[in-house]
Amino acid sequence: MPTDDNSVNIETQGNRYHHGDLQAALIEEGLAQISQRPAEKLSLREISRKVGVSATAVYRHFPNKAALLGALCQVGSEKLSDTFARATEETGGGMDAFEAMGRAYVRFALANPSLFKLMMSKAPKPNALDSDQNGQTNGFAMLSDTLQDVLPADAPPELQMVKRLQAWSIVHGLAMLMLDGQVPAEEKIIASVISRSFL
Amino acid sequence: MPTDDNSVNIETQGNRYHHGDLQAALIEEGLAQISQRPAEKLSLREISRKVGVSATAVYRHFPNKAALLGALCQVGSEKLSDTFARATEETGGGMDAFEAMGRAYVRFALANPSLFKLMMSKAPKPNALDSDQNGQTNGFAMLSDTLQDVLPADAPPELQMVKRLQAWSIVHGLAMLMLDGQVPAEEKIIASVISRSFL
DNA sequence: TCGGCATGTTATCAATGTAAACATTGTGGT
DNA sequence: ACCACAATGTTTACATTGATAACATGCCGA
Numbered sequence: 001m002p003t004d005d006n007s008v009n010i011e012t013q014g015n016r017y018h019h020g021d022l023q024a025a026l027i028e029e030g031l032a033q034i035s036q037r038p039a040e041k042l043s044l045r046e047i048s049r050k051v052g053v054s055a056t057a058v059y060r061h062f063p064n065k066a067a068l069l070g071a072l073c074q075v076g077s078e079k080l081s082d083t084f085a086r087a088t089e090e091t092g093g094g095m096d097a098f099e100a101m102g103r104a105y106v107r108f109a110l111a112n113p114s115l116f117k118l119m120m121s122k123a124p125k126p127n128a129l130d131s132d133q134n135g136q137t138n139g140f141a142m143l144s145d146t147l148q149d150v151l152p153a154d155a156p157p158e159l160q161m162v163k164r165l166q167a168w169s170i171v172h173g174l175a176m177l178m179l180d181g182q183v184p185a186e187e188k189i190i191a192s193v194i195s196r197s198f199l
Numbered sequence: 200m201p202t203d204d205n206s207v208n209i210e211t212q213g214n215r216y217h218h219g220d221l222q223a224a225l226i227e228e229g230l231a232q233i234s235q236r237p238a239e240k241l242s243l244r245e246i247s248r249k250v251g252v253s254a255t256a257v258y259r260h261f262p263n264k265a266a267l268l269g270a271l272c273q274v275g276s277e278k279l280s281d282t283f284a285r286a287t288e289e290t291g292g293g294m295d296a297f298e299a300m301g302r303a304y305v306r307f308a309l310a311n312p313s314l315f316k317l318m319m320s321k322a323p324k325p326n327a328l329d330s331d332q333n334g335q336t337n338g339f340a341m342l343s344d345t346l347q348d349v350l351p352a353d354a355p356p357e358l359q360m361v362k363r364l365q366a367w368s369i370v371h372g373l374a375m376l377m378l379d380g381q382v383p384a385e386e387k388i389i390a391s392v393i394s395r396s397f398l
Numbered sequence: 399t400c401g402g403c404a405t406g407t408t409a410t411c412a413a414t415g416t417a418a419a420c421a422t423t424g425t426g427g428t
Numbered sequence: 429a430c431c432a433c434a435a436t437g438t439t440t441a442c443a444t445t446g447a448t449a450a451c452a453t454g455c456c457g458a
Contacts, residue, residue, distance in 0.1 A: 016423095022436080040239045045414060054438050056416075061436085065415065121379050140381065162391045165382065166369060169392060173372025174364070180320050182339065183364065192361045193368060215454095221405080244445060253407050255447080260405090264446065 023061045025051045030072050031115070039069065039118040069118060076115045083108050084142050095196055098146045102171045102194040105143065109175035110185050117179065120172070140168055170194070222260045224250045229271050230314070238268065238317040268317060275311065275318045282307050283341050294395055297345045301370045301393040304342065308374035309384050316378065319371070339367055369393070 019025060029047045044065055045055045062068045087104035091097040109116040144164045151160050174193050178185040218224060228246045243264055244254045261267040286303035290296045308315040343363045350359050373392050377384040 019437080043414065044416090055414090056439085057437050059416075120375070120381065158391075162394075165373070165388065165392045168382075169372035169376060170365060170369040171372065172376055173368035173370065173374075175372075176319070176375050177368060177371055182319065183367075189364065192357075193364050195361075218406085242445065243447095254445090255408085256406050258447075 019051075019053060019057075022051070022053060022057060025053075026058060026061060026068065027071050027075060030068055031075060034072060034114045034118065035112065037114065039072075039114045039121075042069070044068065072115065073119045076112065076119045079112070079115075080108055080119070081142070088146065093149065095150050098143075098150055098167075099194055099196065101143055101146055102167070103190055105171045106175045106178065106190050106194070109179055113179050116175070140164075143168055143171070218250075218252060218256075221250070221252060221256060224252075225257060225260060225267065226270050226274060229267055230274060233271060233313045233317065234311065236313065238271075238313045238320075241268070243267065271314065272318045275314045278311070278314075279307055279318070280341065287345065292348065294349050297342075297349055297366075298393055298395065300342055300345055301366070302389055304370045305374045305377065305389050305393070308378055312378050315374070339363075342367055342370065 026047060029050050030042065032050075033042045033047060044058050047068075048055050048058055058068065062071065083104050084101055087100045088097045091100045144167075147164055147167050148160065151163055171194060174183070174190065177183040178190075183189065225246060228249050229241065231249075232241045232246060243257050246267075247254050247257050257267065261270065282303050283300055286299045287296045290299045343366075346363055346366050347359065350362055370393060373382070373389065376382040377389075382388065
């Protein structure tokens with residue numbers, strides 16, 4: 001039997017017509033879902049079901065699925081920024097800070113696999129709601145800026161850029177390879193791969 | 200109107216009941232589709248439609264969608280191997296060969312975005328048909344072996360492994376970042392990031 | 399030759415994203 | 429205080445998709 005369509009299976013008893021803050025609830029549930037499955041197979045209908053609202057209610061808050069995903073990305077960005085901040089503040093700055101951030105980057109990815117992939121995946125997000133300034137994921141910016149403190153200031157800017165890209169690449173690559181099960185996700189490996197030796 | 204269900208819209212006139220080599224045709228069409236859209240939104244039905252066969256015919260050759268994708272991966276692996284082979288044979292071996300492979304890796308990713316991502320994405324593939332020996336993508340193996348020639352042979356194996364992982368990470372990371380539009384996909388950048396300086 | 403097996407086909411499901419039309423609120427202007 | 433209106437939810441409905449089951453066809457070997 002059709003276990004349920006949309007319609008009258010709103011199982012909440014509180015059952016007010018207006019949810020109160022659906023927008024937030026949807027995002028929260030979205031985050032919950034994405035922490036358990038790949039981002040693509042996150043289902044709007046399932047989210048609304050769990051939140052206790054009709055399937056199409058979502059569309060009052062997000063023009064489409066992509067927009068909801070975009071919102072999740074934003075939350076993810078903030079989480080990542082926090083992670084970075086926390087990772088660096090315990091270090092003495094300079095190279096230590098840089099390596100700490102690198103490790104934090106990979107750990108974040110491992111801790112939030114689908115969200116991380118979603119965040120990094122293609123394109124300037126449609127960016128639901130408030131359009132966050134530049135559009136670029138600022139993960140790079142933070143990593144990059146920290147690195148700048150370490151590089152000889154008189155180095156040609158082009159070389160600096162290369163170093164930054166190398167740093168980002170190695171960290172991002174390791175994260176991806178571990179996420180995709182190509183490299184075992186072990187702390188020991190993270191530490192050894194992300195080491196000053198590659199600069 | 201329902202533009203078409205499955206059923207009688209087999210538009211080929213040849214219209215033999217038996218296709219001849221559906222398996223191959225499906226894979227080919229699959230490759231065609233994946234070269235134009237992300238792997239997840241590749242549709243079995245569309246493939247069968249294009250091939251001129253009923254929607255469910257696919258299931259005579261692949262137990263499910265994942266299996267078809269697995270088959271595509273295999274083809275991709277072969278293409279990648281070829282690319283590597285071609286990339287190295289024009290070099291004098293050693294570090295040159297290694298860098299050439301690195302560039303080839305990234306270029307392959309850029310040339311076959313969805314296929315590349317599919318190949319690299321999670322898990323020992325269900326691996327339809329003949330199960331390819333080890334299961335691991337041998338992209339790493341090739342890259343890795345080439346690198347080994349360059350490293351001092353007396354280095355501790357652990358260090359060698361770290362170097363290899365660093366190499367794979369940087370190359371893979373750059374590829375991914377470019378694929379996802381986080382870094383402009385320019386040949387100049389590829390060349391400068393993949394340079395011996397990081398070893 | 400003819401019976402079985404491989405390969406295709408039609409019908410049918412359940413799930414999903416999304417649009418259209420309708421219902422119910424809360425709110426701001428008079 | 430009232431009441432239209434905008435915001436937010438709800439039902440219906442539809443096309444698309446992956447998948448299963450039952451039926452059809454045709455090739456190949458005993």
